[in-house]
Amino acid sequence: xxxxxxxxxxxxxxxxxxxxxxxxxxxxxxxxACGASPIMADDVCEAEEITAGxxxxxxxxxxxxxxxxxxxxxxxxxxxxxGHIVLLDPVGAGASSFRKALSAELLxxxxxxxxRGNISEIRALALGSGVERGVDAASGEHITEENxxxxxxxxxxxxxxxxxxxxxxxxxxxxxxxxVCYVIRNxxxxxxxxxxxxxxxxxxxxxxxxxxxxxxxxxxxxxxxMYGVAGETAWRNLKNGEGTAAYRSRIIDAVSFMDGKSLEExxxxxxx
Amino acid sequence: xxxxxxxxxxxxxxxxxxxxxxxxxxxxxxxxACGASPIMADDVCEAEEITAGxxxxxxxxxxxxxxxxxxxxxxxxxxxxxGHIVLLDPVGAGASSFRKALSAELLxxxxxxxxRGNISEIRALALGSGVERGVDAASGEHITEENxxxxxxxxxxxxxxxxxxxxxxxxxxxxxxxxVCYVIRNxxxxxxxxxxxxxxxxxxxxxxxxxxxxxxxxxxxxxxxMYGVAGETAWRNLKNGEGTAAYRSRIIDAVSFMDGKSLEExxxxxxx
Amino acid sequence: xxxxxxxxxxxxxxxxxxxxxxxxxxxxxxxxACGASPIMADDVCEAEEITAGxxxxxxxxxxxxxxxxxxxxxxxxxxxxxGHIVLLDPVGAGASSFRKALSAELLxxxxxxxxRGNISEIRALALGSGVERGVDAASGEHITEENxxxxxxxxxxxxxxxxxxxxxxxxxxxxxxxxVCYVIRNxxxxxxxxxxxxxxxxxxxxxxxxxxxxxxxxxxxxxxxMYGVAGETAWRNLKNGEGTAAYRSRIIDAVSFMDGKSLEExxxxxxx
Numbered sequence: 001x002x003x004x005x006x007x008x009x010x011x012x013x014x015x016x017x018x019x020x021x022x023x024x025x026x027x028x029x030x031x032x033a034c035g036a037s038p039i040m041a042d043d044v045c046e047a048e049e050i051t052a053g054x055x056x057x058x059x060x061x062x063x064x065x066x067x068x069x070x071x072x073x074x075x076x077x078x079x080x081x082x083g084h085i086v087l088l089d090p091v092g093a094g095a096s097s098f099r100k101a102l103s104a105e106l107l108x109x110x111x112x113x114x115x116r117g118n119i120s121e122i123r124a125l126a127l128g129s130g131v132e133r134g135v136d137a138a139s140g141e142h143i144t145e146e147n148x149x150x151x152x153x154x155x156x157x158x159x160x161x162x163x164x165x166x167x168x169x170x171x172x173x174x175x176x177x178x179x180v181c182y183v184i185r186n187x188x189x190x191x192x193x194x195x196x197x198x199x200x201x202x203x204x205x206x207x208x209x210x211x212x213x214x215x216x217x218x219x220x221x222x223x224x225x226m227y228g229v230a231g232e233t234a235w236r237n238l239k240n241g242e243g244t245a246a247y248r249s250r251i252i253d254a255v256s257f258m259d260g261k262s263l264e265e266x267x268x269x270x271x272x
Numbered sequence: 273x274x275x276x277x278x279x280x281x282x283x284x285x286x287x288x289x290x291x292x293x294x295x296x297x298x299x300x301x302x303x304x305a306c307g308a309s310p311i312m313a314d315d316v317c318e319a320e321e322i323t324a325g326x327x328x329x330x331x332x333x334x335x336x337x338x339x340x341x342x343x344x345x346x347x348x349x350x351x352x353x354x355g356h357i358v359l360l361d362p363v364g365a366g367a368s369s370f371r372k373a374l375s376a377e378l379l380x381x382x383x384x385x386x387x388r389g390n391i392s393e394i395r396a397l398a399l400g401s402g403v404e405r406g407v408d409a410a411s412g413e414h415i416t417e418e419n420x421x422x423x424x425x426x427x428x429x430x431x432x433x434x435x436x437x438x439x440x441x442x443x444x445x446x447x448x449x450x451x452v453c454y455v456i457r458n459x460x461x462x463x464x465x466x467x468x469x470x471x472x473x474x475x476x477x478x479x480x481x482x483x484x485x486x487x488x489x490x491x492x493x494x495x496x497x498m499y500g501v502a503g504e505t506a507w508r509n510l511k512n513g514e515g516t517a518a519y520r521s522r523i524i525d526a527v528s529f530m531d532g533k534s535l536e537e538x539x540x541x542x543x544x
Numbered sequence: 545x546x547x548x549x550x551x552x553x554x555x556x557x558x559x560x561x562x563x564x565x566x567x568x569x570x571x572x573x574x575x576x577a578c579g580a581s582p583i584m585a586d587d588v589c590e591a592e593e594i595t596a597g598x599x600x601x602x603x604x605x606x607x608x609x610x611x612x613x614x615x616x617x618x619x620x621x622x623x624x625x626x627g628h629i630v631l632l633d634p635v636g637a638g639a640s641s642f643r644k645a646l647s648a649e650l651l652x653x654x655x656x657x658x659x660r661g662n663i664s665e666i667r668a669l670a671l672g673s674g675v676e677r678g679v680d681a682a683s684g685e686h687i688t689e690e691n692x693x694x695x696x697x698x699x700x701x702x703x704x705x706x707x708x709x710x711x712x713x714x715x716x717x718x719x720x721x722x723x724v725c726y727v728i729r730n731x732x733x734x735x736x737x738x739x740x741x742x743x744x745x746x747x748x749x750x751x752x753x754x755x756x757x758x759x760x761x762x763x764x765x766x767x768x769x770m771y772g773v774a775g776e777t778a779w780r781n782l783k784n785g786e787g788t789a790a791y792r793s794r795i796i797d798a799v800s801f802m803d804g805k806s807l808e809e810x811x812x813x814x815x816x
Contacts, residue, residue, distance in 0.1 A: 004309055021293040021565040022300050028566050030741035033788050038739060039639065040566055043609035053639065065315035065339070066611070095311065095325065096318035193528070195300035195310060236786040241509040243525030244305050253787030256737070262639035292574050293565040294584055338610070339586035366589035367583065367597065451545060465800070467572035513781040515797030516577050 002065045002214050002260030004222035009035035013055035013210040017203055018042045019073050020062025020091065022194030026252065027060075030200040031162035033256035034226070047071035048078045056085035056210035057226045058203050061092065061099050069102050076110035085160055085210040088115045088164075089202035093125035104128040107162060113209055114220050116167040116202045118144060119151075126158045126185065143172045152181045152272050165209075169201065173228070175221040182221040184269040186228025194248040201227045204255070220267065229266035230254035273494035273539055275530030276484050281307035283438050285327035285482035290314045290344050292334025292363065294403070298524065299332075302472040303539025305528035308479035308499070320350045321345035328482035330377065330475050333364065333371050341374050348382035357482040360387045360436075361474035366396035376400040379434060385481055386492050388439040388474045388529065391415060391423075397428045415444045424453045437481075439490045444470035447493040455494040457540040458500025460507045466520040473499045476527070493541065501538035504527035504540055545766035545811055548805030557599035557754035560656035562616050564588045564606025564635065567740030568754050570796065571604075574744040577800035578770070580751035591615035592622045593650045600629035600754035602747050603650065606791040607634065607645050612648050620654035629754040631658045632708075636670035639801070641672045647698035648672040652670055652705060657753055658764050660711040660746045663687060670702045671800075687716045695816050709753075709764045713745065726765035730772025732779045734781040740772040748779065748799070773810035774798035 014037045017027055024073055027040040041050040044067070051057050053178045057079045059072045079086045086108075090103045092132075106112075115125065119142065143151045152174060160178035167175045173184040191197045205223040212219035235252035286309045289299055300310040313322040316339070329351045331344045351358045360382075362375045368506065375397055378384075387397065399478050415423050424446060431438045432450035438445045447457040463469045475496040485490035506522035514522075558581045561571055574583040585594040588611070595601050601623045602723045603616045623630045632654075634647045647669055650656075659669065663686065687695050696718060703710045704722035717728040736740045749767040756763035778794035786794075 006750065024566045025297060025569060025739065029789060032737050037635065040607055041563070042607060043642075046642040048609070049640045049642075063312055063314060064318070066317055094309065095314070096313065096321045098315075098318040099319075119617055154777065173369065182290070191297045193304050195297065195304060241522070241525070243528030245301060245521040245524035248301065248674060249789040249793065250785070252789035253785065256787030256789070292584070294568045296568060298662060335586060336590070364583065368585065368593045370587075370590040370593075409608055418556055465576050467569065513794070513797070515800030516798035517573060517793035517800070520573065521793065 001222035001225055002264045003217070003224055004146055004208055004219045004257065005263050006260045007211040008207050011211045013207050013208050014039060014053065014065055015056045015058055015203060015210065016041065016051050016054040016075070017058040017060060017070060018047060018057065018075060019060035019199065020188045022062060026196045027199050027203045029211040030255055031207060031259060032250050034204050034207060037078040042068045042071050044071045044074055051075040051078050052082060054084065056206040058089065058206040060088050060089040060198065061103060061200060062198055064099060064102060072106060073109060080111050086110060086112045086205060087202055087206040087209065088112045089199060090115065090121045092123055093117065094123045100124060100128060104140055112162065112164040113216055114165040114167060114205055115162065116205055118170055118198065119168050120165065121159065122168050138263050143168065143170050143174060148172065148183065152176065152183065165216050167220055167224060169198065169203065169224065172223050175217065175224055178216045179233065180217060181272045182269050183220065183227065184224050186225050186266065186268055187231045190235065190247060191231045191251070193244045194251065197251070222263070225267035225269060226258060226263050227255070229263060230258055232266065240254050273490070273497055274536045276480055276491045277498055277535050278495035278532045279483040280345040280479050284309055285479050286311060286325065287328045287330055287475060287478050287482065288313065288323050288326040288328040288347070289332065289472060290319060290340060290347060291330065291332035294334060295471040298468045299471050299475045302524050302527055303364060303475050303479060305524050306476050306479060314343050316338045323347040323350050324354065326347065326356065327492045328360065328478040330359050330476060330478040332361040332471055333470065335374060336371060336374060340543055345377065345381060348378060352383050353481065357385045357478060358382060359406050359474055359478045360384045361396055361471060362387065362393045365389065365393045372396060372400060376519045384434065384436040385488055386437040386439060386440065387434065388477055390442055390470065391440050394430065394438065394440050415440065416445065420444065420455065424455065427504045428453055434507065437488050439477065439492055439496060441496065443468065447489065447496055450491045452489060453544045454541050455501065455544055456493065456496050458497050458504065458538065458540055460503045462507065462519060463503045465516045466523065469523070494535070496536050497539035497541060498530060499527070501535060502530055504538065509516050545762070545769055547810045548752055548763045548766035549802065549807050550804045551755040551768055555755045556581055558583060558597065559602055559747060559750050559754065560585065560595050560598040560619070561593065561599045561602040561604065562612060562619060563602065563604035563743065566606060567743040570740045571743050571747045574749050574796050574799055575751060577796050578748050578751060585735065586612045586615050588615045588618060591619040593671065595619040595622050597628060598628065600693060600750040602631050602633065602750040604743055604746060605631040606743065608643060608646060609622065616650060617653060620650060624655050627773055628670050629657045629750060630745055631652060631660065631750040631753065632656045633743060634659065634661045634665045634669055635663065638663040644668060644672060655707065656708040657760055658709040658711060658749055659706065660713065662742065663712050664716055666702065666710065666712050687712065687714050692716065692727065697718065697729065700725055709760050711749065711764055711768060713742065717768050719768055721761045724761060725816045726813050727760045727771065727816055728765065728768050730769050730810065730812050731775045734779065734791060737788045738795065741795070750762050766807070769801070769811035769813060770802060770807050773807060774802055776810065
């Protein structure tokens with residue numbers, strides 16, 4: 001994992017995010033903090049051209065509209081043609097018919113290197129794409145020690161169906177391809193009190209994949225561990241009188257001074 | 273007021289904000305900080321469906337355009353049908369004809385549980401809606417001890433006209449229905465040096481109303497007191513070398529660890 | 545320079561930014577921090593009317609689309625008619641054909657008081673507008689002591705071509721009209737690890753020009769020095785455990801308590 005982070009800092013991949021305006025600033029800043037470079041363009045007037053000049057494309061479904069959806073499709077297809085990294089973050093995929101339909105179309109028309117979401121988002125995608133086994137397991141809100149082995153099975157199955165690395169993040173994080181699943185126990189529950197931590201992680205993951213070609217699964221797992229370790233470091237660094245807004249800053253701070261050694265020592269995972 | 277805050281933390285109402293992109297991140301984070309959950313969708317392709325799944329709807333007129341205006345109208349009407357809480361924040365209502373016309377249309381077509389703005393915004397709305405008595409009083413930029421009783425009268429009158437709880441915030445805050453007005457003296461003048469403190473308060477107020485059905489006036493007043501107390505706590509927590517950006521964070525921090533007792537002890541208001 | 549800052553704090557000019565959603569919050573907050581007032585509107589439904597009520601207009605090309613482009617053109621032309629300050633920040637001018645064409649059109653149809661960008665953005669503009677001499681010098685990524693005199697020449701030449709004050713910011717900053725160039729050595733390289741520092745400076749510069757009529761060059765140079773000094777102060781104020789997100793806040797903090805004396809003492813420039 002150490003080398004995965006070091007490659008991001010060395011190669012400084014340019015990452016194009018077509019994303020929501022709620023967390024766009026944090027997404028850009030966390031990309032800079034981990035060593036990558038951000039660029040954002042969300043209109044068809046330029047989305048493809050911007051994508052062509054980047055190493056990775058991060059598609060985030062927050063605050064969607066038909067214009068942005070069209071830009072996502074065009075940019076995603078072009079990324080596939082150019083062999084660039086493409087990631088899908090299906091924010092609120094189950095919250096509206098529009099997001100459900102859009103994520104189904106994107107999954108059908110674009111080959112994603114990775115998909116990252118919480119369990120209910122990933123479940124909404126899986127249901128839409130005809131995955132059967134294990135979807136029941138995912139009907140709860142959380143991944144727990146009790147349902148873990150069925151969840152691992154479900155995530156691997158969805159990965160086989162899509163050909164993408166699947167990352168499900170929550171109290172326990174699962175990052176899997178069709179054969180192997182990293183079960184990751186980094187992070188803090190308080191991270192869910194900051195808006196956009198999921199969006200940030202998706203952007204970081206895109207950068208990790210772009211800087212580590214040929215090692216998609218390891219790079220995705222390294223990104224999840226790194227952001228989780230940053231959440232733990234940030235929590236320890238909180239001072240008296242600081243709350244959730246300070247925590248938001250301190251997470252990005254911790255990403256900015258994370259090195260390979262800290263990541264290696266802090267990562268807590270098993271492989272199933 | 274204590275119970276109003278505790279209800280937000282207990283019920284964690286999901287609040288849909290159709291809002292401007294300048295302060296959307298702070299709005300989402302402050303909702304999390306007070307115990308509510310944020311969601312944002314601003315396009316007609318999904319605004320109604322998202323609203324249907326929420327407890328409250330917060331309509332904010334910043335950075336408007338015709339597409340967002342349509343989403344606001346549809347989401348607002350549906351909220352009325354479903355009996356959900358709806359709040360209007362007429363940001364810059366007097367600054368353009370478009371905002372003036374849009375806020376008038378919204379007031380006509382939607383029944384708002386509450387309206388929150390500064391005095392010039394509320395005055396622009398009142399003029400548009402035919403309120404006569406007291407509008408002159410509101411022609412100054414501030415609510416002062418000198419014009420207080422006429423202002424209280426004006427705000428009550430506008431509440432009777434609209435059927436909404438009216439909250440006018442500034443150095444002195446007024447929160448009134450047709451009969452009763454809370455005159456609130458919490459907060460710090462430095463809060464106006466942070467962009468979006470008004471937007472944040474409107475979101476919090478929507479959450480307070482959603483979590484406290486049947487007590488609209490008390491819930492709205494509690495939200496104003498709570499945010500004002502947070503501004504005072506944040507000011508005391510500032511360290512050497514910290515300025516307006518640190519203050520912005522520390523206000524949200526103070527909201528995140530506010531409890532019912534601190535609110536009860538810190539609230540400074542009289543009822544007229 | 546001292547007086548330039550003091551005029552902003554005294555006159556509190558209202559600045560309209562048509563800008564990207566990635567850094568809009570920081571732009572609004574830094575305008576408040578330096579003593580100005582922000583307002584944002586990006587749709588033709590109101591952009592002209594909002595502009596008419598402001599002292600300055602800041603056009604920023606980040607996350608562009610055809611609707612925002614139209615608003616920029618109309619607002620820019622009206623500002624020219626009204627004799628208001630107009631500034632162009634050609635974010636990513638070389639990154640897409642749309643931005644290249646839009647910035648060329650804006651330069652043709654609107655008379656800008658100032659243009660601020662990094663060297664590759666300014667070079668993209670200059671190539672588009674037929675400047676020949678010195679463009680080669682600007683083909684490197686940086687302004688260095690070695691290419692400095694040719695760069696100064698290039699920037700003056702582009703200023704003569706456009707009639708605008710030209711500000712090129714990077715490790716060394718150049719602020720020039722056709723005859724005189726400020727060579728400024730304030731700031732910290734770490735400022736480039738925070739997204740939107742360029743956007744913030746453009747907004748500040750618009751405020752400085754609006755508050756100091758008749759002294760465009762001095763006001764623009766004072767804005768660059770002030771923001772650079774803020775970056776230095778913020779760096780010194782960083783505590784253990786703080787990284788790039790804290791730095792982002794501390795820069796705006798430093799702007800918020802900057803006074804004329806600190807600016808005068810901290811500014812490091814020569815005139816060529």
